[in-house]
Amino acid sequence: MNILDGYRVLDCSIAMAGPFAAQRLGDLGADVIKIEPISGEWQRHKPAGNAKGHRINVSFLSLNRNKRSLAIDLKSAQGKAVLLDLVRSADVFLQNYRPGVAARLGVDYDTLKAINPKLIYVSMSGYGESGPYATRPGQDLLLQAMSGAMLSVGRNGEPPSPAGQYLVDAVTAYTAFEGVLAALLHRERTGVAQRVDINMLDAIVAMQMQEISVHTVGGIPQTRLNEPHAHPYIRAPYGVFKTKDSFMALSSPPLGVLAQIIDAPELAHIDEETGVWNRRDEIFAITQARLHLKTTQEWLAAFQAVDVWCGPVYGYADVAADPQIEHNGTMVEYDHPTEGRVRTPGFPIKFDQTPSTVRRGAPLTGEHSREILKELGYDDQKIEGLFGSGSVGEERL
CATH class of the missing domain: 3.40.50.10540 (Crotonobetainyl-coa:carnitine coa-transferase; domain 1)
Incomplete structure (x- = not known):
């Protein structure tokens, strides 16, 4: 039935x-x-x-x-x-x-x-x-x-x-x-x-209930940045990055943790409250410069080991073959x-x-x-x- x-x-x-x-x-x-x-x-x-x-x-x-x-x-x-x-x-x-x-x-x-x-x-x-x-x-x-x-x-x-x-x-x-x-x-x-x-x-x-309300209620403008940030109202780094062999998604890791994993000490000195917003282009560029040095699987293993939110970028062939699917x-x-x-x-x-x-x-x-x-x-x-x-x-x- x-x-x-x-x-x-x-x-x-x-x-x-x-x-x-x-x-x-x-x-x-x-x-x-x-x-x-x-x-x-x-x-x-x-x-x-x-x-x-x-x-x-x-x-x-x-x-x-x-x-x-x-x-x-x-x-x-x-x-x-x-x-x-x-x-x-x-x-x-x-x-x-x-x-x-x-x-x-x-x-x-x-x-x-x-x-x-x-x-x-x-x-x-x-x-x-x-x-x-x-x-x-x-x-x-x-x-x-x-x-x-x-x-x-x-x-x-x-x-x-x-x-x-x-x-x-x-x-x-x-x-x-x-x-x-x-x-x-x-x-x-x-x-x-x-x-x-x-x-x-x-x-x-x-x-787009949340995003439009941020503008209409919160008064925060919808702003595109110089780097391809994935969302106008999310702190950096947030988006898709090129690795040595493909692409990966990275979602707002703590800058101190990110600095250690990708060997970018300059990130550790950026303020977690305000810098992650007003220095988003800079954070994105620094992160991208490091991530292209290793493969996606290498980075995923390193990030997942410390519970940083990350994941692969799939094509339809990957989706169709995925074990969770x-x-x-x-x-x-x-x-x-x-x-x-x-x-x-x-x-x-x-x-x-x-x-x-x-x-x-x-x-x-x-x-x-x-x-x-x-x-x-x-x-x-x-x-x-x-x-x-x-x-x-x-x-x-």
Whole structure:
């Protein structure tokens, strides 16, 4: 049994944030039906890294497990009628259309609420449903840039440093997932459903709760230094350093201890209260000059022996092979009917009574259309009529 067994989610989202949120609901047992065009959702045709796969590319594969696919033409009267029939039995409707599109398609909150008053309606957007930026493209890099996060790392005078992953999309997905669970809990307690609005800008700003508050409440400016300090509000040394053979991370060791380990006596004379803040560039440069003399493993052994916070800088190959990752069961493996053996990050929350499971991999476009229509009570003649008219589509294994 899974926690969300018996709940039905209609996933009308595209790209990453919406599908990722819906996948997390599916991981907990919800019956997630992915509503996509006859030609397939956008992400089926735009894989990250051009990782195309066999019949399903890696991007779509990674964001759409534990879902069934229903391929319908929402612009046709028959296709929209199928969706509205599904709404009657759904618990959650999730969409990330551009503002105004849901109303044009006839799947806006008021329309669907009239059909199913118990429906939790989740609308995801880039900047909000209204306001001066409502029509701007909600793209990850643009939101990273606008959020302030990008300007917290890197050297003063050099271009700001974006994250090496779709950070805002992922944070927005997690936020939407939390919002759905909270709304379901409220409905269980009160019997009242509601609309849940999530936008990428608010999600990435809220993630920086501590850092932004240091500025807005503490009055301390966000300052980039001449050296690539890893955080604007942490004492030195704090960041990633080049060693003889690779890189390592070093997190705010006492200067006296650091001075002994790296043989830099000048560090021992810098004040631990004020110097670690106003001489951060100098401390970083001295530390970097010493750390390039030995290998990462040599330095890690020396630092860890005296409980200094440090660690290696991993690539994805290192992550996938790490013994703690293996011990935690961080990655899940399953057999996919078209893509073969799949190893990918799993659901990160562990429940001792209701663990998450992989019940199916990402579906082909409309792979479950016929199955879902039968569940709605449509007879064979009506089903064949929908396929014949092009209002519903399917791709078979």
